[in-house]
Amino acid sequence: xxxxxxxxxxxxxxxxxxxxxxxxxxxxxxxxxxxxxxxxxxxxxxxxxxxxxxxxxxxxxxxxxxxxxxxxxxxxxxxxxxxxxxxxxxxxxxxxxxxxxxxxxxxxxxxxxxxxxxxxxxxxxxxxxxxxxxxxxxxxxxxxxxxxxxxxxxxxxxxxxxxxxxxxxxxxxxxxxxxxxxxxxxxxx
Amino acid sequence: xxxxxxxxxxxxxxxxxxxxxxxxxxxxxxxxxxxxxxxxxxxxxxxxxxxxxxxxxxxxxxxxxxxxxxxxxxxxxxxxxxxxxxxxxxxxxxxxxxxxxxxxxxxxxxxxxxxxxxxxxxxxxxxxxxxxxxxxxxxxxxxxxxxxxxxxxxxxxxxxxxxxxxxxxxxxxxxxxxxxxxxxxxxxx
DNA sequence: TTCATTATAGACACGCGTGTCGATTTTGTC
DNA sequence: GACAAAATCGACACGCGTGTCTATAATGAA
Numbered sequence: 001x002x003x004x005x006x007x008x009x010x011x012x013x014x015x016x017x018x019x020x021x022x023x024x025x026x027x028x029x030x031x032x033x034x035x036x037x038x039x040x041x042x043x044x045x046x047x048x049x050x051x052x053x054x055x056x057x058x059x060x061x062x063x064x065x066x067x068x069x070x071x072x073x074x075x076x077x078x079x080x081x082x083x084x085x086x087x088x089x090x091x092x093x094x095x096x097x098x099x100x101x102x103x104x105x106x107x108x109x110x111x112x113x114x115x116x117x118x119x120x121x122x123x124x125x126x127x128x129x130x131x132x133x134x135x136x137x138x139x140x141x142x143x144x145x146x147x148x149x150x151x152x153x154x155x156x157x158x159x160x161x162x163x164x165x166x167x168x169x170x171x172x173x174x175x176x177x178x179x180x181x182x183x184x185x186x187x188x189x
Numbered sequence: 190x191x192x193x194x195x196x197x198x199x200x201x202x203x204x205x206x207x208x209x210x211x212x213x214x215x216x217x218x219x220x221x222x223x224x225x226x227x228x229x230x231x232x233x234x235x236x237x238x239x240x241x242x243x244x245x246x247x248x249x250x251x252x253x254x255x256x257x258x259x260x261x262x263x264x265x266x267x268x269x270x271x272x273x274x275x276x277x278x279x280x281x282x283x284x285x286x287x288x289x290x291x292x293x294x295x296x297x298x299x300x301x302x303x304x305x306x307x308x309x310x311x312x313x314x315x316x317x318x319x320x321x322x323x324x325x326x327x328x329x330x331x332x333x334x335x336x337x338x339x340x341x342x343x344x345x346x347x348x349x350x351x352x353x354x355x356x357x358x359x360x361x362x363x364x365x366x367x368x369x370x371x372x373x374x375x376x377x378x
Numbered sequence: 379t380t381c382a383t384t385a386t387a388g389a390c391a392c393g394c395g396t397g398t399c400g401a402t403t404t405t406g407t408c
Numbered sequence: 409g410a411c412a413a414a415a416t417c418g419a420c421a422c423g424c425g426t427g428t429c430t431a432t433a434a435t436g437a438a
Contacts, residue, residue: 405412
């Protein structure tokens with residue numbers, strides 16, 4: 001029944017999201033979270049024993065709405081080309097604001113705490129993309145490609161550019177070049 | 190003239206390489222370097238004021254022998270397909286032993302100290318690969334591709350897979366799938 | 379071998395993040 | 409409104425990495 005604690009918990013999660021998005025996982029300290037939430041050490045620790053558990057919880061609430069969840073669209077029978085285009089656009093948008101994404105934090109979390117998160121993350125993405133491509137091929141919209149090759153190419157170049165774009169100013173043309181390559185690779189002309 | 194100091198400096202660099210390769214940049218402390226070199230704090234600090242300078246110096250000595258330095262081969266007039274094959278093989282080898290490569294350390298160094306390192310690193314790689322592809326096209330070995338698109342695809346998927354392979358066990362098939370895609374993309378059949 | 383120069387040892391004080399714990403305030407039930 | 413339970417505060421001790429400084433040891437030129 002509402003319980004103050006649950007609200008506070010929720011509030012902490014919401015308030016710490018930008019911290020992780022901006023600074024990654026390792027760079028965020030409990031002290032930072034204290035300041036971001038205006039809670040004291042004691043108050044904070046009574047909700048989360050450490051940044052690891054906090055971040056873990058944060059991931060659960062976020063992973064649900066993943067940009068690359070094509071299932072619904074495919075069930076609706078939407079055009080594969082359109083679904084692809086939307087995904088590419090969303091990816092492109094994300095690159096423009098790398099500070100809003102948890103991707104690097106997830107990487108660091110996997111590095112220092114639990115690698116299985118990345119495995120899960122990756123195999124999910126592989127599965128979803130594979131389904132989309134199979135779908136597109138079945139509908140005759142996509143070329144007959146080697147699914148494994150294409151999916152890995154897409155996902156890893158996405159990861160690569162995503163991480164680098166946090167550090168160096170990756171030119172929009174560069175992002176577009178990758179997207180364009182993916183498009184050409186898949187769409188029948 | 191020989192000067193003990195220079196030798197020690199050299200020794201420190203050589204001894205700290207594996208530390209950075211294994212642990213990245215941020216995770217390496219001066220204390221770690223002390224232990225790896227059997228030097229005391231004072232001894233070490235009289236050579237390098239911090240890990241940043243140490244790593245910077247380390248980069249200089251390493252970056253010379255880059256796996257993707259195609260210039261010499263192209264000047265010799267070697268087959269573009271062969272040069273490509275060698276590069277892909279070397280990349281594949283590197284993935285097998287991610288703990289021996291400085292790639293993640295470079296990323297972290299760029300993140301925390303100086304991003305221009307990555308920019309330099311990247312634009313060099315772009316230039317070299319572009320030249321190789323232009324060379325292969327001129328020789329009629331490679332298809333007439335969009336150089337920008339292909340080069341970015343190659344480099345970013347390489348980066349992506351390289352970083353992830355430090356954390357999750359990327360299957361050899363996956364690496365091979367990427368390499369295979371690159372090959373198909375370039376080589377005329 | 380001598381001795382000025384150079385290199386090294388290791389103790390020190392400092393800053394910062396952690397996790398804990400008793401005191402205090404707030405909640406919400408009766 | 410009273411009062412037990414729940415939530416929060418903030419001071420504390422601890423570990424760890426940093427950078428400095430002086431005494432000591434090694435070097436190598438005369």
